Amino acid sequence: MGTTLTSKGQVTIPKQVRDALDLAPGSEVEFAVNRDGDVVLLKAGKRRARRGDRFEAARGKAQVKWRSDELMALLRD
Structure with missing residues (x-):
């Protein structure tokens, strides 16, 4: 489908x-x-809420009890 832009x-x-x-x-x-x-x-009002950061929804949701140094030691061993 195409259309033409007016002046x-x-x-x-x-x-x-x-x-x-x-x-x-x-x-x-x-x-x-x-x-x-x-x-x-988009029809106005039907737009999904935009986040400033695409990772914002996941931030702070982890249930992992690891500390950074423990996790790094595990990954490097």
């Missing part, structure tokens, strides 16, 4: 995409650029 920077969102995202006139949308440089169109 004002506007594009028409193809009907298949509008239907898939349940977009109607007046709907708010968000644009994002993923790591591959692709532009992603």
